[in-house]
Amino acid sequence: MVQRKVRVRFAPSPTGPLHIGGVRTALYNYLFAAQHGGDFILRIEDTDSQRFVPGAEAYIVDAFRWLGIPFDEGAGYGGSYGPYRQSERKDIYIVYVRQLLESGHAYYAFDTPAELEKKRGETANFQYDASTRMAMRNSLTLPAEETARRIEEGDPYVVRIKVEPGEDIHVHDLIRGDVVIHSSVLDDKVLYKSADGLPTYHLANIVDDHLMEITHVIRGEEWLPSAPLHVLLYRYFGWTQTMPAFAHLPLLLKPEGNGKLSKRDGDRLGFPVFPLEWTDPKTGERSSGYRESGYLPEAVVNFLALLGWNPGEGRELMPLSEMIRLFDLASCSKSGAKFDYEKGKWFNHQYLMQRENGEIARLFMPLLEEKGAKADVAYVEKVVGLVKERVNVVGELWEQASFFFTAPAAYDEKTVRKRWKADTAARLSELAALLGEHEPFDALTTEEAVKSWIESNGYHLGDIMNAARLALVGESKGPHLFLITEALGKEETIRRLMRAIEVLN
Ligand code: GLU
Numbered sequence: 001m002v003q004r005k006v007r008v009r010f011a012p013s014p015t016g017p018l019h020i021g022g023v024r025t026a027l028y029n030y031l032f033a034a035q036h037g038g039d040f041i042l043r044i045e046d047t048d049s050q051r052f053v054p055g056a057e058a059y060i061v062d063a064f065r066w067l068g069i070p071f072d073e074g075a076g077y078g079g080s081y082g083p084y085r086q087s088e089r090k091d092i093y094i095v096y097v098r099q100l101l102e103s104g105h106a107y108y109a110f111d112t113p114a115e116l117e118k119k120r121g122e123t124a125n126f127q128y129d130a131s132t133r134m135a136m137r138n139s140l141t142l143p144a145e146e147t148a149r150r151i152e153e154g155d156p157y158v159v160r161i162k163v164e165p166g167e168d169i170h171v172h173d174l175i176r177g178d179v180v181i182h183s184s185v186l187d188d189k190v191l192y193k194s195a196d197g198l199p200t201y202h203l204a205n206i207v208d209d210h211l212m213e214i215t216h217v218i219r220g221e222e223w224l225p226s227a228p229l230h231v232l233l234y235r236y237f238g239w240t241q242t243m244p245a246f247a248h249l250p251l252l253l254k255p256e257g258n259g260k261l262s263k264r265d266g267d268r269l270g271f272p273v274f275p276l277e278w279t280d281p282k283t284g285e286r287s288s289g290y291r292e293s294g295y296l297p298e299a300v301v302n303f304l305a306l307l308g309w310n311p312g313e314g315r316e317l318m319p320l321s322e323m324i325r326l327f328d329l330a331s332c333s334k335s336g337a338k339f340d341y342e343k344g345k346w347f348n349h350q351y352l353m354q355r356e357n358g359e360i361a362r363l364f365m366p367l368l369e370e371k372g373a374k375a376d377v378a379y380v381e382k383v384v385g386l387v388k389e390r391v392n393v394v395g396e397l398w399e400q401a402s403f404f405f406t407a408p409a410a411y412d413e414k415t416v417r418k419r420w421k422a423d424t425a426a427r428l429s430e431l432a433a434l435l436g437e438h439e440p441f442d443a444l445t446t447e448e449a450v451k452s453w454i455e456s457n458g459y460h461l462g463d464i465m466n467a468a469r470l471a472l473v474g475e476s477k478g479p480h481l482f483l484i485t486e487a488l489g490k491e492e493t494i495r496r497l498m499r500a501i502e503v504l505n
Contacts, residue, residue, distance in 0.1 A: 004213065004242070005038055005039065005213075005215070006032070006033055006036035006037070006038025006039070006215050006216065007038055007039045007041065007212065007213050007214050007215050007216075008029040008032055008033050008038060008040055008041065008214065008216050008217075009029065009040075009041040009042070009043050009074075009208075009209070009212065009217075010022075010029050010030075010041070010042055010043070010071075011044075011045050011205065011208075011219075012026075012044065012045065012060055013045045013046065013048065013201075014044055014046050014052060014053060014056035014060070015048075015051040015052070015053050016053050017274045017276070017287060017289075018056075018059065018060050018275060019263075019273060019274065020252065020272075020274065020275065020290075020304065020339075021220060021251070021261065022220075023063065023275055023300075023304060024249070024252065024304045024305075024308065025218065025219055025220055026069060027067075027069060027301060027304055027305060028218050028249060028305075028308075028309070028327070028329075028332075029218045030069050031305070031323055031324050031327035032218060032327060032329065033072075034324040035324050035325070038215070039073055040070075040071050040072050040073075041072065041073045041074045041079070041081070041212060041214075042060070042064075042073070042074030042075050042076070042077060042084065043074060043075065043084050043085075043086070043208060043212070044060075044074075044075045044084060044085040044086065044087075045204065045205065046086055046087045047086045047198045047199055047200065047204050048200075048201070049087075049196060049198070053281065055281055057075065057076075059276065059278060061075075061076050062276060063275040063276050066275065066276065066291055067275060067297045067300060067301055068297050068298065068301070081211065081212045081213070086199075086204045086208065087198070089204070089208070090197055090198060092207065092211070093192070093198075093199040093203060093204055093207055094197075096207045097159050097192045097199065097203065100159070100161070100191070100236055101159065103236065104162065105161065105162055105236035106159050106160060106161050106162055106236075107133075107138050107139045107140050107160055108138060108139040108150075108157045108158075108159060109128075109136065109138040109139070109157060109158050109159070109160050109188075109190075110137045110138060110142070110150055110155055110156075110157050111136050111137045111138070115137065116128075119132075119136075128160065128187050128188045129165070129184070129186070129187045129188055130164070130165040131165070133160075133162075133188060140162075156193075156194050156195050157194045158190045158191075158192060158193050159190070159191050160189065160190055161188055161189050161229070161232070161233070162188060163183055163186045163187070163229075163232065165183055165184045166183065166184065168180050168181070168182055168183070169181050169182070169183055169186075169228040169231055169232060170231070171224075171227040171231055171246055172245065172246065173224075173227075173246045173247060173248055174216075174245055174246065174247040174329045174330060175247050175248060175250075175329055175330070175332045175333075175334060176224075176248060176334055179224065179228075181228040183228070183232070186228060186229055186232075189202055189229060191203040201226075202229055202230065202233065203233070205230070206230055206233045206234065209244055210234075210237070210239050210242065213242075214244045215245065216244050216247065217244045217245070217246050217247070218247045218249065218329070219249065220249055221248045221250055221251050221336075224248040227246055227248070247329045247332070249332060250308045250333050250334060250335055250336050250337050251336040251337070252308075252336070252339050253336040253337060253338045253339060254338070254339065255338060255339050255340060255341060256338075257336075257338045260336075261339045265339075266287075266288070269341070271341040271344070272287070272289050272290050272292075272295075273287075274287055274288070274289045274290070275289055275290050275291065275300065276291050277289035277291070277292040293393060293395055294348075294363070294367075294393035294394030294396070294397075295348050295394075296348055296355070298320070298351050299344070299347040299348040299350070299351040299352075300344070300347075300348075301323075302316075302317065302318065302347050302351070303343065303344045303348075305327075307337040307339065308332055308337040309327065309328075309331060309332045309333070311323075311326045311327075311331075312326075312331070317347070317350055345393065346392070348392050348393050349391070349392040352392070352393075353388065357381045357385045357388070358377070358381050360381075360384045360388060360394065360397075361377055361381040361383075362377070363394045364380060364384060364397050364398075365380060367394070367395065367397070368398075371398060371402070371405075373402070373405035373406060374405075375404075379404075379487075383401050383404045383405075383487060384401075386401075386404075386479045386483055386484075386487065387400040387401045387478075387479060400477075400478075403472070403473045403474060403478065404484075404487060404488070407492070407495070407496055407499065408471075408472075408473065408474025408475075408496070409474075411470060411474050411475070411503070412474060412475035412476070415470050415475050416470065416504060418466075419463075419466045419467050419469075419470050419476070420470065420504050421463060421467075424467045424504075425501045425504070425505040427459060427463070427464055427467065428464075428467060428468065428497050428500065428501055429498075430453075431450065431464065431468060431497060432494045432497040432498060434449065434450065434453055435450075435485070435490060435493060435494055436490070441485070441486060441489060441493075442486055443480070443482035443483050443485070444482075446482050446485055446486065447481075447482040450464075450482075465481055468481060468497065469481055470500065471496050471497050471500030471501075472484055472485070472488065472493065472496050472497075
């Protein structure tokens with residue numbers, strides 16, 4: 001067989017924000033294409049007008065821009081296999097629907113929704129298939145003239161695939177191996193509806209994969225049940241020679257491991273399941289996103305890459321170029337991947353530490369503004385350098401660093417009880433006086449001066465340091481005390497010491 005250029009596609013339906021599982025599917029497609037020097041295509045599968053959500057396509061495009069995953073071709077990207085929105089390909093599909101009708105692999109069906117409903121009521125597990133189709137209203141049971149007349153008169157109809165019973169259908173899956181399904185379990189799926197002149201997912205998906213010369217279909221496990229039908233369609237069209245290889249990726253599971261990861265899990269446990277924030281255009285309901293929660297795109301990508309794929313040798317942190325080099329469908333797992341969001345935070349921490357303080361400061365600025373804290377970038381950069389070790393996501397910087405921007409409005413009671421002693425006020429005013437004289441105000445020399453004052457007076461080092469921290473921070477946290485005084489500066493340090501004496505004494 002001729003070696004074809006690798007071409008893969010990500011084919012989302014624009015029915016809402018893109019779930020993080022969809023992002024992983026796209027990522028694996030990208031890694032695979034990049035490794036083989038192939039093309040990565042974005043195709044919008046919007047043939048279900050009932051489920052179409054405005055803004056969903058733009059959201060998808062934005063999400064991949066943010067993540068740094070580029071498409072080579074597709075909706076919004078252009079290319080020579082377009083259009084890439086299925087709703088713009090109506091005329092193309094008609095030709096293929098006709099082909100199936102003419103070759104006898106599909107037929108017209110006129111059953112009304114009410115009639116189908118009635119059948120389902122009468123027969124448990126009713127399925128439109130070889131065992132029932134001859135008792136239904138379709139072009140196989142009606143006289144040819146009547147079929148022609150109904151179509152002529154504009155009676156609504158659907159076109160169904162005619163699945164022949166009694167054969168094993170083999171789906172060769174690059175992750176799961178040979179998956180065999182007996183054709184009798186398949187139903188005569190609807191391929192086309194005259195009501196809106198649009199094909200259904202199955203037909204559009206196969207026709208487009210063929211016309212766009214897709215070589216590998218890498219998608220979520222939830223599509224595995226559709227694969228046998230797709231194999232049949234390839235055969236009915238006579239395209240078996242160029243049928244893409246299939247790879248069905250494992251599900252993303254709840255952190256506890258029982259069942260599929262859902263938006264509810266995210267809400268319940270406090271992590272996003274979407275790449276970007278999303279506001280539902282109908283209900284106005286807001287869902288949080290990784291970007292807005294202060295995650296770095298490269299951390300999200302690295303984290304997702306390892307949900308279902310194991311590069312071996314305990315490798316975890318790696319740049320995209322390394323993922324491209326190592327990625328291998330055969331080493332993707334068959335069983336579901338637990339969504340361990342603590343691990344996601346760990347990845348983000350690692351990538352955050354690799355960023356320059358200035359860059360982190362820039363990401364932190366909008367949050368500071370939101371909190372009403374005013375500070376110049378240079379100061380924020382310095383503060384970031386002092387506390388970044390303690391955070392996983394940018395959003396946590398405020399929690400760790402708020403006291404650098406606003407003086408404590410209150411003092412933590414437990415700490416006060418423990419650290420504020422009878423002589424504390426006297427010691428802190430001496431300290432304030434000493435600091436007033438001390439110049440310059442850098443951490444090193446200030447620490448030296450303070451320590452020698454403590455020593456020569458026989459004071460208790462811990463008592464004074466803890467009380468001073470309480471005065472400056474409001475509680476017993478934060479980086480090294482003299483890094484705090486240096487950042488705050490002389491004036492503010494003394495002001496906070498005096499204020500604590502006033503309030504706590
Ligand atoms: N439109 C389908 C989806 O939303 C595509 C499935 C496939 O990749 O074949 O996931």
